[in-house]
Each structure stands twice: as structure tokens, then as C-alpha cells.
Amino acid sequence: MYSILYLCLLLAFANAQQNPKVVQTDLIHLKSQASGPFIPLVQFSLENQTINALFDTGSSDIIVPQKGSSICQNPAQHSTLQATFVNGTEFNGDFAALDLAMDGQTVTGTTVGIFTSGSLPPDAPLFPIFGVGPVQAEAVGSTQPQHGRKLRRQAGNFANLYPNLPAHMKEIGMIKSNAFSVYTDDARAKTGSIVYGGIDTAKFEGQLQEVPLERANDGALPSFVIKFGSVSMETGISGSSEINLSSHINNDAPRAAAATTDLAPRDGLPVTLVDTGAPSILLPAASLQMLATAAMVFRFNNDAIAIRAPMDTLVMPQALVQDARPGQCVLPVFPSQDTAVMGLPMLQSAHVVFDMDGEKLLMAQTKFNVTESSLRKYP
Structure with a gap:
């Protein structure tokens, strides 16, 4: 009797581990004169430390500063709430596998870049980056078995690629597909939402329309183009x-x-x-x-x-x-x-599914200020 019950519990646990679901989290709108009205943030935790980071589909790594490092010593640059993304900023550090928690869900063994040095333009604020773009845009260098991969951007070097957050969530069975949908909503609202492994059908009008991703000249897919x-x-x-x-x-x-x-x-x-x-x-x-x-x-x-x-x-x-x-x-x-860039101002009006498994985006006209939700797995 007890052995049958124990076996049933084990089977139920195994089924729960193998049954992908959707993971929804808030997209927070930062508004300030320093950054403007169009800065999207996500909140997550590493080692019980809460972090606000720029949600970025244009890069592929989660990158956070190491507390107390030299790059963090400038008080004006040590605040995520002054966030502005500056092209050309350089970071140096290492990758580590950490448990990342967001909205009550824990993504175990997430690869995170921890930078300790780098260069910033004068008076540029420093803030973490939550990159969820294609893995071929990752900032990977040579492999260091004892200390993890070195954090250094090398375009075209694909030898040491790792599953970034969406790919890793699929790999460990949290979601069904390497895909996520973004409901930015009107930036004058407090929040939008991100759904990993699914879509929210209450948030857009009509049908999602497909558009294939364009490959680079070398055949790679480093960006959502x-x-x-x-x-x-x-x-x-x-x-x-x-x-x-x-x-x-x-x-x-x-x-x-x-x-x-x-x-x-x-x-x-x-x-x-x-x-x-x-x-x-x-x-x-x-x-x-x-x-x-x-x-x-x-x-x-x-x-x-x-x-x-x-x-x-x-x-x-x-x-x-x-x-x-x-x-x-x-x-x-x-x-x-x-290259033209469709940034957050335009994306307020577009409900977009970023589908790396299908190598495509899906788009529909967004519905503004919708509070109800209707989640389903994708695809």
C-alpha cells in the first residue's frame, strides 16, 4: 500500500517536471528625465538579491555588476533607476551558473555574466541588462573550466555558446518552446507583461501574423531582424x-x-x-x-x-x-x-512573439490597457 502510494507520488512529480508551462512576469516602465519615458525593466532575484534590469531583445546575455567592484564605485553610475542604454559600453568579467527567480518561479542553473570592470562614457549610469535575444549574439570568449566563460563580446565566435534564459527554460522543461511574447502596453501605464513559452490572447486584436527572421551574410541569426x-x-x-x-x-x-x-x-x-x-x-x-x-x-x-x-x-x-x-x-x-530600429515607442502598439525555434516573429495589433489575461502555451 505504502509502496504504491510512494510510486504514485514519484510519477506525479516526474510528470510535473516534464510538463512544460508558461511563465509570466511583469514588464516595468521606467520614466525619468535622465532616461526618458521608454525604458522597459524586469525584476528578478539572484542569491536573494532583487535586481531591476533593462529588458533587451537586442542582446542575449543577462549581465549584472559585481557589488563593490571598481566599476560600481561612481555613485552616479550605481543606480539601476537612472538607466540609459549606451552603445559602445564595454564590460569585463566572468559567467556563472546561478538560480534566477522571477515572479515566484525559479530558473535553476541560469548562466549570468558578472562584470567587475569596463568602460562607460562620462556620467553614464550603470545598470544590469536582461538580454533575451538569439544565442548567437552572446558575449562569449575563451572557456575557463575553473571560472566559467570569460565575459567578452566577440562577434562571429560561436564555439562557446550557451543556452541563454529562454533556451535554458526550454532545456530544463519549464516551457515548451524557445519563445516568448511581449505585451508592452502604453508606456504611460505602470506595467506590461512577458510570457515565456506562451501567449496572452487577451492582449491583441485579430490573428498573429508571421514574419521570418533574416539571416546575416554568414548565415547566422544573431538578431531579431x-x-x-x-x-x-x-x-x-x-x-x-x-x-x-x-x-x-x-x-x-x-x-x-x-x-x-x-x-x-x-x-x-x-x-x-x-x-x-x-x-x-x-x-x-x-x-x-x-x-x-x-x-x-x-x-x-x-x-x-x-x-x-x-x-x-x-x-x-x-x-x-x-x-x-x-x-x-x-x-x-x-x-x-x-538598419532601421523598431524600439519601445513602436512596440507599445505591437504584440510580438519572439520565436527562435521557428526562426520567426509573430505580430498583431495590441490592445491597450487590458487587465484581464488569457494565457496559453505556444505553439
Whole structure:
């Protein structure tokens, strides 16, 4: 009798260990003048120490500073809540296998980079990075059996790759697939969510649409890069057309002539002052209200996928813009000479599944400010 009960308990435990599930955690929006309104953080624990880190699909390692190391001595750089991501920052240290806890779930044996030295631009804040990109972007160097892998970025060196967090969660049976979905939500909200190994069907409209990942010239998949079809401006005014902004994105695709939209109020425009001493353009409030209903429309995979980003979600609050002038409107959009980047401002409007097993992304229009949840495993 007791042996049968013991066997049943063992079988139940084994089944629980082999039955993948989904793991959901919060995406926290950091807002400050130093960092701006579009910094996503995740909270986790290592060795019972709570850490806030930048959630980054553009890198692949979880990297944290060693407490008390020389790089942590500058008080201005020793605060995760001043987080700004600075390209070109260099870290040196070692990798270690640690138990990582997030939202009540423990991921045993997670590989974490612990840096003790490096270089930062003057006055740049220091903060941990929670990288969940493809493993081929990992910062791995030579293997040191006694001390773990050396933390040093070497592009194209794939000899010492390790399963990063999503891959490791699949490897130990926590989730079914090396995939996770991101619900950023409106950055003016407090939190969004991340679902490892699953999706939340309550958080998006319509059906998820697939777009394959683009390989690098050497055949590797080091980044979540996809085909950018077009970008346009939708005015939100009844009867108006979209204004094409993407004449140089894909020269092979035919483009319609750019549309124009009248922003004049119904009662007409007033007289205007021409003043070289004025630092801005002043328009009637009604014209600006029409602009506020506009949206940027981003299309991917030969325009098969369209994501509408309302303008009011893109505009940066004046309180978070350094040296902002009264009435100034600032968009977090900057020129790029080569690869375009769809950062958090656009991702507020897109529910995205990052699927490394299928080597693809899936996208749908997000539903803003949804509190209910409907989780299911993916795929």
C-alpha cells in the first residue's frame, strides 16, 4: 500500500517536471528625465538579491555588476533607476551558473555574466541588462573550466555558446518552446507583461501574423531582424489618405504618390506672423488636435503586417524632455543610415512573439490597457 502510494507520488512529480508551462512576469516602465519615458525593466532575484534590469531583445546575455567592484564605485553610475542604454559600453568579467527567480518561479542553473570592470562614457549610469535575444549574439570568449566563460563580446565566435534564459527554460522543461511574447502596453501605464513559452490572447486584436527572421551574410541569426515593408502617416481625418514616408525603404516596391491632408480648422486659418526670432511654429489648437489623432503605420514582410502606432503614444511628455520649451512636441524618432530600429515607442502598439525555434516573429495589433489575461502555451 505504502509502496504504491510512494510510486504514485514519484510519477506525479516526474510528470510535473516534464510538463512544460508558461511563465509570466511583469514588464516595468521606467520614466525619468535622465532616461526618458521608454525604458522597459524586469525584476528578478539572484542569491536573494532583487535586481531591476533593462529588458533587451537586442542582446542575449543577462549581465549584472559585481557589488563593490571598481566599476560600481561612481555613485552616479550605481543606480539601476537612472538607466540609459549606451552603445559602445564595454564590460569585463566572468559567467556563472546561478538560480534566477522571477515572479515566484525559479530558473535553476541560469548562466549570468558578472562584470567587475569596463568602460562607460562620462556620467553614464550603470545598470544590469536582461538580454533575451538569439544565442548567437552572446558575449562569449575563451572557456575557463575553473571560472566559467570569460565575459567578452566577440562577434562571429560561436564555439562557446550557451543556452541563454529562454533556451535554458526550454532545456530544463519549464516551457515548451524557445519563445516568448511581449505585451508592452502604453508606456504611460505602470506595467506590461512577458510570457515565456506562451501567449496572452487577451492582449491583441485579430490573428498573429508571421514574419521570418533574416539571416546575416554568414548565415547566422544573431538578431531579431525582419523585412521592413513601409512606413506611412495616417492622419485620422475622415476621407483623408495615408501619407507615404517610405520611398527609400524598398526601392523595388511600387509606391503611390504622397497624399496631402488639410489641417486647417473648419472656420479657416488666422493671419500669421513671420518672425525670425521665434524658435517654434505656432498653429491653431484645432490643427494640433487633428495631429493628435494621427498615427504612424509600420508595415513588415512586404506589407503583409501592419501595426498602427497612435501619435499620442509616441510623443514624449514635456516633463521628461531635457531643456524642453513650452508647447514643444518631441518624438523619439531619429535618422538611421543603415538598419532601421523598431524600439519601445513602436512596440507599445505591437504584440510580438519572439520565436527562435521557428526562426520567426509573430505580430498583431495590441490592445491597450487590458487587465484581464488569457494565457496559453505556444505553439
